[in-house]
Amino acid sequence: MDGVKEEVIHQTALKLAEEIKNLSIYKSFYNDVQKLVASPNVKKEDFKQTLQQAMKEKGLDTKLRNTVFHWVRTQSKQNKLDPLTSLSKASAQWEKRIHKSLNSMCSDLETSLAKIRPQSEQDELADKWNELSTYNLDLTKYRPVYAPKDFLEVLLTLSGYVPFTREDEPKWEFAHLPLQVKTLDQIRKLYLEWSSGEPLLGANPHMASAVPGFVTLEAERVSLGERVAALGYAPVVQEYLKKGSPQCLRAKLWAQVLGSEIKGQQITYFNQLKKSVLEVDLMIDKLIFKDVQLTASNDDQYFVFEDVLYQVMLCFSRDCDVMQQLKGSIGSPLTVTIKGKQTSTDSLTVFPPSGVIPFHGFTMYATPFCYLYDDPVQLYYTFRAFYIRYWHRLHYISTHPQGIVSLCLLYERLLEANEPLLWIHFRNININPIRVVFKWLMRAFSGHLPPDQLLLLWDAILGYDCLEILPLLALAILSFRKENIFQVNTLQNVDAVLADLSTISVIPLLQLALMRA
């Protein structure tokens, strides 16, 4: 058995050694190692030992380990072909609908999907780049391409054929989809530190610390967190995030665990994205402007940051790295001609270059980062890393265990198994339970929870590297408010019971749900 394992590791190492040469950091890393080899610390006689030692001292060891860590994370089973044809069919159909909708909006408004931006407009945009909230556009005729409720309807029709259904039983369960999801017990094993009752920062930061020398848990976590941040070793950061991060360290820790720390290269790339935004006018820009205005600008937690959000969302739309890294997971994006460009190879563009068409509320994936980063470039890269690793799964149809379909199924299963009375109540009042929580899941609770609670939740997403905490939280909230839900019998009233989450303490609620024996 060990022999097989060794072989696998050996093969992976070989593969990694090859692929690492293609990574952007390779050149500078190799140069640094070469410099070390030339230094007196590295001896020919004991080459391996002395080189490794020297690398450790220079921090190159950590750099290499982090690179391996991030590389391994991106190698996870990429479904080349979705094994469930019903899902891949539904996904393709949905995508067609979206493209059709875009095209018809475009022709209705007598504009082009892509065109060269006139110089005067480019100048104005460049001028107002830091205060795009003052850039006046007539957006009255533009509508978001789709909203969470539209997407939900698509998911609900994934039902397919249910063999034994009574006449009046609505066809709305995900349960018949042959996807495997965890039970609550399995989730407890996953979130081991939580279910075993370990002290969590988000539960009670002021509780007495068990570690001598620290008065409170918060003080203990800050001190530990500072050491973790200084070490800069990504897997250690991930482990640390399981129990919550103090707000003052989050910005750094999140960038470390995602590998999104920026250097000159990233700043240059971001400026290139800005240039793309200025040069080519994509219809998507209007949709982006509209979305920021409808969501962040109207939100009392995020309205202050609207100008940065415009920049981030516009640049995101031009980022073809996103499409590159998500190949296979985001369908086949539209390709359009850029009006005004001579017919050549670069007169075609993917619409948009990122391959991602935003929906109503898409901006909310980025808003919480405004509480961590002042610098738009650092904000952009961390948001982008989050999107590539997690958020895209929330609005694309796939069989991935972290995908929105699986999360909906997980939610249903957990509700039925652990809150049977609520489940029955929903059936009695003829409301599909997914309807009342879907918008939370699709947005990862952004805009529904206050920022401080949301950031604690997203710590956990990073720490355990999975999204299963989202349906778990949805369940925990429903459970918490069940008495009120029992009193009502319309969708509107259930929504009203669940509308205000401002008093929810996320971590204690979750830990309670996980600890119950």
Add this chain to the structure above:
Amino acid sequence: MNQEAKKVANNLYGRVNMPAIERCRVSFCTDLEKSVLMSNFERRGWNQVGPDDEWNFYWASTQTCRNLFSVESGYRMNDNQMINHFPNHYELSRKDLLVKNIKRYRKELEREGNPLAEKAEVVLHGGQVVTRYVHLDFIPVTFVLPADYNMFVEEYRKSPQSTWIMKPCGKSQGTGIFLINKLSKLKKWSREAKTPFHPQLSKESYVISRYIDNPLLIGGKKFDLRLYVLVTSFRPLKAYLFQLGFCRFCTVKYDTSVTELDNMYVHLTNVSVQKHGGDYNNIHGGKMTVQNLRLYLEGTKGRAVTDKLFSAIQWLIVHSLKGVSSVMANDRHCFECYGYDIIIDNQLKPWLVEVNASPSLTSTTVNDRILKYKLIDNILSVVFPPDGVPDVRWNKLPSAEALGNFDLLIDEELLEKEEPSSSSGRGAKPNKAR
């Protein structure tokens, strides 16, 4: 809502004998029919009466209060009456008196040789070297006009590039405020002003302060802080800070260029001014909570500087109150909730802009209404003795539960008990508000 209260009041008038239980019911009177007030009074089952009736609790306008306490009125409050203003609150709320009192307070400390009044040389960002109080430098350099005109000119000449803000002493809501950056502009204004600018003739006085031209910006926008401070006694000083405050943002991006000097939407953060700006949004009303401000600062600038800022804010509030405590008429029947307006500069230093004795109770957004409702609710639970009936003889030591969303800022009586040997409690021991 109002009709109901009136009905109840009328019923009571109709009765000849009031049952024993009813006699204990609190009667209130109010000059302000705001929903956040009325709903709180009604929730407690109080009955509304007129100002000439036997009221236990009066939410009065400052004018009414002044009349009630004036010598001519001869009104004597009994032990079961409480009112929401101190007789001479203007010592704190009038811009010129606030400045006078703080200057006097600092000078007194200096004379006593108190280390709090320590002074040091500071280099301004124009290069000029000036002397400032190390620990008590929380108001921008201010002069009362026309009285201190010459002193102002002297100070002005030290940094001629600076901008100054002119505010009429008696007005509120941003009325009559303007900026000047040239002495000639001030002279021009005084010529054009309706009342001639002669020290003896002018009725209206103004304060002119060094404009804080380096405010902390968030999202490129300027903001100020509104914090609520409840004072139940000045001697000994008992003050409480409401945890739920908010930042008021300007709708337009901050710009120090000369052309923007006249654009009040950029410079003044008063909601009444911003409300009429083109970009005013009535969902959030340009308001962000203090908790979110703290979250943002901790996340982007770190713990230490954020904690330092919030401590400095508490310090500022305590010392501004100490500055007036000796001149305030410390009537036992009185309490007051002040609206503190504070600006934070880009060095994360807080500056006291002004203190409002009648902070607005109008709600601009849903969240605003909830906040102000809680504010009134908590004020009532702090100022009333545990049995809920006004009684000036109680010890004014609210329980932790009664505080609600208030944090104890300072209670000199408790401090005396802890350290009876300390001299008159000059040194503030603010509790950390979280």
